[in-house]
Amino acid sequence: MVEDKPKQTLQNMLNDRESDPTHLLQTLIEVQQAFRYIPHDAIDRLAESLGLGRAFILGVIEFYSFLHLEPRGEYDILLSDNATDQMQGSRLLAELLSRRLAVPIGGTRGDYRVSLGYTSCTGMGDQGPAALVNGRAVTRLSSERIDRMVSLIEQALPLDQWPSELFAVTAGVKRRDIILNSDYSAGAAIRHALEHGPEALLDLLEQSGLRGCGGAGFSTGKKWRFCAGAEAAEHYVVCNADEGEPGTFKDRYLLQAHADRLFEGMTLCAAVIGARRGFLYLRGEYRYLLEPLHKTLQQRREHNLLGRSILGRQGFDFDIEIHLGAGAYICGEESALIESLEGKRGIPRNRPPFPVIQGYRGMPTVVNNVETLANAAMIAQQGAAWFRSVGTAQSPGTKLLSISGDCERPGIYEFPFGTPIGEILAACQAHHTQAVQIGGAAGRLIPATEFGRTLAFEDLATGGSFMVFNQGRELLKAIDNFSRFFSHESCGFCTPCRVGTSMLVRQLGKVMVGHATTKDLDELATLGTLMRQTSHCGLGQTAANPILDGLEKFPGIFQARLRSTSFEPAFDLDASLQEARALTGRNDPGAHLEGGGV
Amino acid sequence: MTNKVRIASASLAGCFGCHMSLLDIDERLIDLVAQIEFDRTPLTDIKQIGSCDVGLIEGGVCNAENVEVLKAFRRHCNILVAVGACAINGGVPAMRNQYSLAECLEEAYLSGSGIDNPQIPSDPELPLLLNQVHPVHEVVWIDYFLPGCPPSADTIFTFLDELLSGRPIQFAYRQIHYD
Numbered sequence: 112m113v114e115d116k117p118k119q120t121l122q123n124m125l126n127d128r129e130s131d132p133t134h135l136l137q138t139l140i141e142v143q144q145a146f147r148y149i150p151h152d153a154i155d156r157l158a159e160s161l162g163l164g165r166a167f168i169l170g171v172i173e174f175y176s177f178l179h180l181e182p183r184g185e186y187d188i189l190l191s192d193n194a195t196d197q198m199q200g201s202r203l204l205a206e207l208l209s210r211r212l213a214v215p216i217g218g219t220r221g222d223y224r225v226s227l228g229y230t231s232c233t234g235m236g237d238q239g240p241a242a243l244v245n246g247r248a249v250t251r252l253s254s255e256r257i258d259r260m261v262s263l264i265e266q267a268l269p270l271d272q273w274p275s276e277l278f279a280v281t282a283g284v285k286r287r288d289i290i291l292n293s294d295y296s297a298g299a300a301i302r303h304a305l306e307h308g309p310e311a312l313l314d315l316l317e318q319s320g321l322r323g324c325g326g327a328g329f330s331t332g333k334k335w336r337f338c339a340g341a342e343a344a345e346h347y348v349v350c351n352a353d354e355g356e357p358g359t360f361k362d363r364y365l366l367q368a369h370a371d372r373l374f375e376g377m378t379l380c381a382a383v384i385g386a387r388r389g390f391l392y393l394r395g396e397y398r399y400l401l402e403p404l405h406k407t408l409q410q411r412r413e414h415n416l417l418g419r420s421i422l423g424r425q426g427f428d429f430d431i432e433i434h435l436g437a438g439a440y441i442c443g444e445e446s447a448l449i450e451s452l453e454g455k456r457g458i459p460r461n462r463p464p465f466p467v468i469q470g471y472r473g474m475p476t477v478v479n480n481v482e483t484l485a486n487a488a489m490i491a492q493q494g495a496a497w498f499r500s501v502g503t504a505q506s507p508g509t510k511l512l513s514i515s516g517d518c519e520r521p522g523i524y525e526f527p528f529g530t531p532i533g534e535i536l537a538a539c540q541a542h543h544t545q546a547v548q549i550g551g552a553a554g555r556l557i558p559a560t561e562f563g564r565t566l567a568f569e570d571l572a573t574g575g576s577f578m579v580f581n582q583g584r585e586l587l588k589a590i591d592n593f594s595r596f597f598s599h600e601s602c603g604f605c606t607p608c609r610v611g612t613s614m615l616v617r618q619l620g621k622v623m624v625g626h627a628t629t630k631d632l633d634e635l636a637t638l639g640t641l642m643r644q645t646s647h648c649g650l651g652q653t654a655a656n657p658i659l660d661g662l663e664k665f666p667g668i669f670q671a672r673l674r675s676t677s678f679e680p681a682f683d684l685d686a687s688l689q690e691a692r693a694l695t696g697r698n699d700p701g702a703h704l705e706g707g708g709v
Numbered sequence: 710m711t712n713k714v715r716i717a718s719a720s721l722a723g724c725f726g727c728h729m730s731l732l733d734i735d736e737r738l739i740d741l742v743a744q745i746e747f748d749r750t751p752l753t754d755i756k757q758i759g760s761c762d763v764g765l766i767e768g769g770v771c772n773a774e775n776v777e778v779l780k781a782f783r784r785h786c787n788i789l790v791a792v793g794a795c796a797i798n799g800g801v802p803a804m805r806n807q808y809s810l811a812e813c814l815e816e817a818y819l820s821g822s823g824i825d826n827p828q829i830p831s832d833p834e835l836p837l838l839l840n841q842v843h844p845v846h847e848v849v850w851i852d853y854f855l856p857g858c859p860p861s862a863d864t865i866f867t868f869l870d871e872l873l874s875g876r877p878i879q880f881a882y883r884q885i886h887y888d
Binding site: 630677678680681682684687688689690691692694695696697699701702703704708709 | 773776777780783784809810811814829830831833836837838839840841843847848849850
């Protein structure tokens with residue numbers, strides 16, 4: 112297995128990189144791909160060539176879920192474990208895979224042929240249950256597809272020879288509005304910027320009222336203006352394609368179908384802020400898009416839309432590099448993303464200073480979501496009035512939604528801001544809807560009584576995730592799923608989040624198994640509020656949302672599972688004496704404890 | 710019967726450091742005793758707890774007896790207080806949670822150095838150990854938590870003084886923060 116790889120490969124991989132510590136993460140990802148783990152040899156050599164400590168490198172490896180210190184199987188299967196995947200039966204399919212391949216979930220088979228485990232949402236909510244096999248997305252899993260995978264794996268057929276339909280990711284656009292209905296002509300936005308100058312473009316963006324589509328909704332025009340106004344040797348533009356919010360997949364579609372618009376938007380931003388380098392930070396789960404994206408970049412270089420003297424303008428030099436993520440939700444937070452771009456653990460920075468003043472390598476940096484940049488390109492081409500023709504005064508334009516869960520037509524929907532939730536549910540043909548989770552795990556849980564509320568920054572903001580739960584679903588399971596997601600994805604930097612997310616899972620677990628009392632619900636609320644107030648970044652501040660919303664909007668689903676006693680222990684008292692009973696051979700009355708609370 | 714406030718205390722999986730800190734109240738103890746009387750405590754050597762107003766618990770929960778004592782305290786005390794780091798977090802005794810119980814007992818009684826007649830004690834007189842050491846609030850409801858290792862005498866006095874006077878319990882920053 113691992114030793115068969117020529118030592119030369121590792122050497123070449125390391126030689127290809129200049130001795131720049133910011134390349135650490137990208138190099139580690141390549142090593143992981145080639146060797147299926149990070150050999151100690153590689154750590155030593157990287158430490159030497161990059162001038163970094165071993166502990167620092169180990170810290171980076173352990174931070175990212177897709178990097179491993181122990182070899183993974185030749186086929187490394189990770190099943191997407193979002194609430195919507197589970198609703199589509201992913202857990203049963205995982206068990207089936209585990210049985211058929213004789214590999215435990217969370218383990219590697221003795222012959223290193225295959226590893227099996229779960230991972231956070233892979234962005235295939237409309238075509239799940241989904242999995243990653245050696246980083247490549249496999250969609251629409253069924254027992255029939257599992258059978259085929261098992262046989263391909265047992266035959267040891269290389270992944271690139273697997274039937275391509277297993278990897279088919281369909282676009283799935285179900286509703287188009289002004290953005291997706293408009294034609295895009297390559298270079299038009301850049302030409303506009305070059306003709307009218309950066310100031311005119313900033314005015315145009317501000318008039319359009321475009322706001323960040325990642326969810327926070329900051330004015331794009333303002334962000335670019337701040338960055339352009341910051342004096343520095345270099346400016347950078349970064350596209351945040353770390354679409355990790357559970358249930359979101361609209362950027363996947365844009366990257367797959369409209370990468371040209373996105374790159375145009377980045378180049379436009381570069382023209383305005385004076386950047387020479389840009390980065391697309393692509394989540395590791397979307398690795399299958401890497402090759403087509405590189406191809407698009409190459410075409411743009413050939414058309415002089417990237418590279419030196421873009422469109423003949425002397426001194427307008429700009430190019431884009433793609434950086435891969437490695438399975439860390441927190442890297443969707445802009446300052447954590449910048450840390451990750453710099454090759455480090457993705458731990459959010461203190462803000463201020465904001466990235467527009469001090470971002471990548473301490474230089475002014477614009478970080479925008481995929482959709483924002485693509486929209487900026489379209490606005491430069493079509494004008495502010497066109498964009499403002501739909502939407503609300505405070506939220507102009509449209510929003511791409513990723514709709515998944517209990518509806519007949521899951522997929523990508525473009526809706527004008529201001530659309531009521533009920534209308535969206537009707538469009539995706541959701542029936543007997545109990546609740547909608549808007550904005551992903553960190554978003555809000557909306558009961559049927561609030562379906563009159565609207566999609567807008569001033570009402571219900573979302574980065575694009577829209578998960579539907581019908582009346583047959585146990586909402587508590589989804590809430591539990593989201594809470595586990597946060598405890599896995601907490602970066603561990605601040606105590607309220609690191610400890611709080613784990614405590615929430617345990618406390619909620621007590622409710623799930625029917626051992627909780629009303630006091631436990633009070634504790635959940637107190638803890639959640641504390642985390643909201645004291646966590647370092649948005650992850651910890653929103654991690655308790657599913658529980659707090661659940662307690663507020665759906666108290667019945669918690670109360671139905673409560674004990675009538677005033678308090679119950681957090682664990683099974685008698686069972687926790689089992690090991691001691693076995694060790695001492697005792698079974699007298701004193702070797703047992705009565706269960707229950709006081 | 711007097712109308713003094715009745716206080717009980719116990720040290721579970723702790724080191725008696727919190728009780729030492731209680732005694733560190735020094736001469737203020739004399740004022741305090743005018744208002745309180747002790748029920749079951751290590752100071753009085755009363756074995757069975759009676760009906761009390763306040764119970765002070767030092768130490769975490771490491772064995773079956775700790776569970777029984779803690780539950781008896783909860784049944785008999787109107788207000789139950791977790792005193793010190795071990796009661797609140799498990800503290801030093803909880804360091805064994807990194808290992809299985811079998812590993813702990815084997816190291817202590819079978820394979821460790823200087824052991825004569827190696828055997829794991831199994832006398833029914835001895836309380837069985839729990840798989841893991843737990844903070845007290847995982848077994849019973851706790852009304853107040855006094856952090857510290859140990860909480861200072863001043864902190865304990867402030868707590869009791871304010872509780873007895875019926876005022877809302879408030880501490881100076883340094884009494885409950887250790888940064």
